[in-house]
Amino acid sequence: MQQISFKEDSTKNRISLEAMLNPSQWEAVAFREGSILVIAGAGSGKTLTLTCRVASLVNEGILPRSILLLTFTRKAAQEMLRRATDLLDNRCEKVSGGTFHSFANTILRQYAAEMGFPNGYAIIDRTDAEDLIGMIRKEMNFSSKIRSFPTKKTLMDIFSRAANKVLSIEDIVFMEYVHFSSDIETIARIHREYRSRKILHGFVDYDDLLIDLRNLLYEHAEICDKISLSYQYIMVDEYQDTNKIQAEILYLLSTANKNVMVVGDDSQSIYAFRGANFKNIMEFPKVFPAAKIIRLEENYRSVQPILTLTNMIIDRAVEKYSKRLFTQKKEGSTPILINTADEKNQSLFVVQTIYELNKRGIPFNDMAILFRAGFHSFDLEIELGREGISFKKVGGFKFMESAHIKDVLAHLRVLSHPHDRLSWYRILSLIDNIGPQKAHMIYERIAGEQAGYLSLVNNKFPSHIEKHIDRLKQFFMLLHTKNLSVCELGEAVLKYYTPALKKKFDDYPKRAKDLEQLVVIMERYQSLVAFLTDMALEPPNTSSENRLETDVSTDDRLTLSTIHSAKGLEWHSIFIIWALDGRFPSIHAIDNEASLEEERRLMYVAATRAKENLFFIYPQDIYDRSAGMRLSRPTRFLDDIPDEILEKRSEGIRDWSYDI
DNA sequence: GCCGGTTACCTTTTT
DNA sequence: GGTAACCGGC
Secondary structure: OOOOOOOOOHHHHHHHHHHHHHHHHHHHHHHHOOOEEEEOOOOOOOOHHHHHHHHHHHHOOOHHHHHEEEEEEEEHHHHHHHHHHHHHOOOHHHOOOEEEEHHHHHHHHHHHOOOOOOOOOOOOOOHHHHHHHHHHHHHHOOOOOOOOOOOHHHHHHHHHHHHHHHHHHHHHHHHHOOOHHHHHHHHHHHHHHHHHHHHHHHHHEEHHHHHHHHHHHHHOOOHHHHHHOOOOOOOOOHHHHHHHHHHHHHHHHHOOOOOEEEEEEEHHOOOHHHEEEEEEEEEEEEHOOOOEEEEEEEEOOOHHHHHHHHHHHHHHHOOOOOOEEEOOOOEEEEEEEEOOOHHHHHHHHHHHHHHHHHHHOOHHEHHHHHOHHHHHHHHHHOOOOOOOOOOOEEEOOHHHOOHHHHHHHHHHHHHHHHHHHHHHHHHHHHHOOHHHHHHHHHHHHHOOOOOOOOHHHHHHOHHHHHHHHHHHHHHHHHHHHHHHHHHHHHHOOOOHHHHHHHHHHHOOHHHHHHHHHHHHHHOOOOHHHHHHHHHHHHOOEEOOOOOOOOOOOOOOOOEEEEEEOOOOOOOEEEEEEEOOEOOOOHHHOOOHHHHHHHHHHHHHHHHHHHHEEEEEEEOOOEEEEEOEEEEEEEEEHHHHOOOOOOEEEEEEEEOOOOOO
16 A cells, blocks of 8 residues: 655645656546546555545545545545545545445435435344344244245345345346245235335335435436535445446436546456446446546555466456556565365464464564455454454454344334334343233334333333333333433443343343443444444444454454455455365355356455465365365365465374464 | 243355 | 244243
8 A cells, every 4th residue: 555644735735646646546536527437456556546536626625525435334435534634634524425325324314204204214224124024924924834935034135136136026036046936926025015114114224225315316306406416526436346226326416517436346346246236337438428447557565476366366257357467566475375184273274374474573463364254263263262362353243233232222222213113022022921922012002102112101001011011111211301311321221121131141241241332332422313323334343252342443453354344455464264165165156157256256355455475275175064065175266376376285184282 | 822942954245 | 143933831
């Protein structure tokens, strides 16, 4: 990553910007009126280019608020704006930025009435959506009898794919879930019911955020005009990972000013499973005629031996824009493919090598272990724990979706969203002797009234129910009489919930700690709705030893990450574990060319994270239970690569009882 | 009728 | 560690 840092007067700034960029980068930064597509290879200074363009626009006097920077995560947006601020001044902090989803939410909150939600809406995450579907499925009686009927998770998968690819439920089932073809009627019925329930309860799921924004802009010309006029320059990062709806939103947003820059790399498209279509990149010049196209092909990250290998991995892709990255960093070590006897030896090899690298002066925070799926690192986590190496893990496990967090959030959600049936059921089911039936009965009683939790407090229930919900009533009374801050609300819920927590989980001390962390997060919020929205849209996904991370400390810790969560980042040394065919590519992907190609790009993304050292490790001879077969060869993406480009080494069975 | 405990089975990636 | 079907007890 090229370093940038100075604040000078504007003339000098302009000259200096030009001096710190290569000609292609500068061309992109200096581009003004019209549309432009930047094809940016891995490590080619994409972030630097976007950052400089923001700074450059602000420096010319463009109103920061009228610059819109859409990125893949909010963190990415914040990081770019922070760097732009370093480069110029704090006007850059006022630039509009975030993910498509959070941007959609910001707009939709202002037009909730036009969407059919006069009382506002609540954002539901993936598990909430699944719970709602599970509820419908049960009520419609499709749970029992039919043996292989899709689970709520699979149903949501089908619905979400249909939404993101703008296809019908039938299309998705016939194309991707052929084995459920006979249930297609029922699936479509559940889907219709799911949609009407969301409207009934004022729920908006992730996909709805995009769809509703698209519809709002599409159906209300005057709103579309107003919004598109307010954004003079629009920039979109990671364009290869946008889907059809996002492309339509972008088009609609640009109708007034038509100043659009999209940046992406078709070779790094890894989100097709959620509807992303890298053809958006190819079609950009058609949708935005006369678009300028710029390629960034000089790589500033990796040494030549790594680049030689990664170029080779991606060269074998079936379909791609042709580009070849080059670097000035000629010297460097050859990537290595290592096989170990089993998973334990894989973990031990990684731990050992990390120790050695650290002894040679590589800080832990400049090394990362990458894997295909969250659970692939479980054994390694145990080994690291044993050796006392602290690490942070990104991706995989969803902290916000764990039961105890959802329980606490449910108590908060009904305060701002009285008709949140999911949360009411959750709260009520936590109480002894109340299950689905009684919860349903109680909910029906209070749902007709507009008073929300006060309806619960003021209603008199049959005595066999009343005696159990007494404590809940008192809890809500307390909240009602006191005017508590967000953080105090959290503490009150914790106090009420702790007995249930202890009863429900035998590992409650660990979970109690999580909840305390949650309250710490709440301290940052002035409004409950803002807190709940953030928890749904930008949940913290970093944990250390499965506990939530609160401060973004810059301490010296190793990173464990899924490849998806490692996108855009870089480290001195990279270990790609489970480079085993059947694990990577995943067994689920090998009989379908499109998914196999996505796995290849995923491998490309993983390998291009490395600056100096790149290790691929695979345990030999693993029996995969779910696949019912033996996995024994290294990933096919490294087939037939000569030894001078990829060194092969076997650690075999080694006595790892070394002394530490 | 309803709740809650038990058992067998599967587990990609994320806004 | 989560889901869904099943069974026993109140």
